[in-house]
């Protein structure tokens with residue numbers, strides 16, 4: 001049985017990853033800040049109780065991440081999915097540096113810390129994939145609208161770390177990619193977004209299952225196309 005670890009599993013894209021992987025027979029480690037308050041997670045647990053382990057983890061809490069990695073020592077993790085994220089988008093002249101720093105902690109340090117803590121679990125698995133949810137808004141080449149300094153900068157930076165990871169971990173057979181999920185109807189994406197969450201996650205799962213070492217370090221969309229850095 002393949003195993004996936006998902007951060008930000010309480011709602012939105014993370015909760016849908018948990019639902020789809022569990023329904024597909026995977027063993028799922030679902031990490032959420034406050035799992036008791038997640039109706040989505042509770043619903044999936046009711047249906048697939050035997051396959052889901054829920055862990056209360058805030059991705060800014062590095063000690064808790066290390067403790068969970070120790071607790072799961074010896075457990076191979078085929079796919080490590082960094083989904084937790086926050087969106088702060090203040091216009092020029094109105095930057096809120098405290099909130100921006102929190103975005104850096106969640107969107108950038110979070111995926112880095114989770115990857116560093118769980119790399120041995122991934123290396124011990126069959127599939128050996130580390131996937132981080134990024135955004136096309138992190139594309140510098142694709143930025144034609146300006147604004148969103150805080151969110152864009154955290155996603156551009158997480159793209160940079162995923163590229164380095166793909167190079168550093170290649171010798172261990174680990175594939176590392178940043179994936180853009182599309183503009184998705186979640187709390188973050190809003191009700192006017194283009195893609196429903198099930199379609200986005202189905203697309204990303206298809207991309208993930210087909211990932212080859214040659215694709216490691218590429219910036220991909222949920223439909224498998226390559227995006228400009």
Ligand SMILES: NC(=O)c1ccc[n+]([C@@H]2O[C@H](COP(=O)([O-])OP(=O)(O)OC[C@H]3O[C@@H](n4cnc5c(N)ncnc54)[C@H](OP(=O)(O)O)[C@@H]3O)[C@@H](O)[C@H]2O)c1
Nearest residue numbers: 008010012013033058059084085135183184186187188189
């Ligand atoms: N929706 C889109 O259109 C879109 C587009 C491009 C990229 N993305 C990216 O896709 C990912 C998921 O987005 P979404 O649309 O599902 O967002 P969402 O509906 O706002 O959900 C965000 C998730 O991140 C979790 N989270 C936030 N801070 C956290 C922390 N410190 N520790 C642990 N978990 C934390 C939230 O947990 P709580 O419930 O505890 O708050 C929630 O589970 C994000 O990385 C986002 O940047 C989304």
